[in-house]
Amino acid sequence: xxxxxxxxxxxxxxxxxxxxxxxxxxxxxxxxxxxxxxxxxxxxxxxxxxxxxxxxxxxxxxxxxxxxxxxxxxx
Numbered sequence: 873x874x875x876x877x878x879x880x881x882x883x884x885x886x887x888x889x890x891x892x893x894x895x896x897x898x899x900x901x902x903x904x905x906x907x908x909x910x911x912x913x914x915x916x917x918x919x920x921x922x923x924x925x926x927x928x929x930x931x932x933x934x935x936x937x938x939x940x941x942x943x944x945x946x947x
Contacts, residue, residue, distance in 0.1 A: 873935065875897060878894055878897060878909075878935070878939075879894055879895070879896075879897070880893050880894060881893065881894045881935070881937075881938055881939050882914075882938045882939070883909075883911050883927075883938070883939045883941065884938055884939065884940050884941065885941050885943070886933075886940075886941055886942055886943020886944060886945070886946065887943065888940075890914065891911060891913065891925075891941075892911040892912050892913040892914050892925070893911065893912055893914055894909050894910070894911060894939060895910045895911060895912035895924060896909070896910035897909055897910070898910065898926070906929050907928065907929055908926050908927060908928055908929060909926075909927050909929065909932070909939070910924050910925070910926055910927075911924065911925045911926075911927055912924050913925070927941065933946055
């Protein structure tokens, strides 16, 4: 998957609730591996506050049409 295909994908938490969209990808400068994804929350009230969350890539369960994060049962 190309980086530009990953940006703007919807992100779902372990309960399949939409928590935002991928806004940015953080890479390790030495290995060029993805270490974190930055999620920008969606919704009108969140746009006013411009809130972002940094999620370690280890918390990602699957990437497809959407990004699904691991739930408590996966940890």
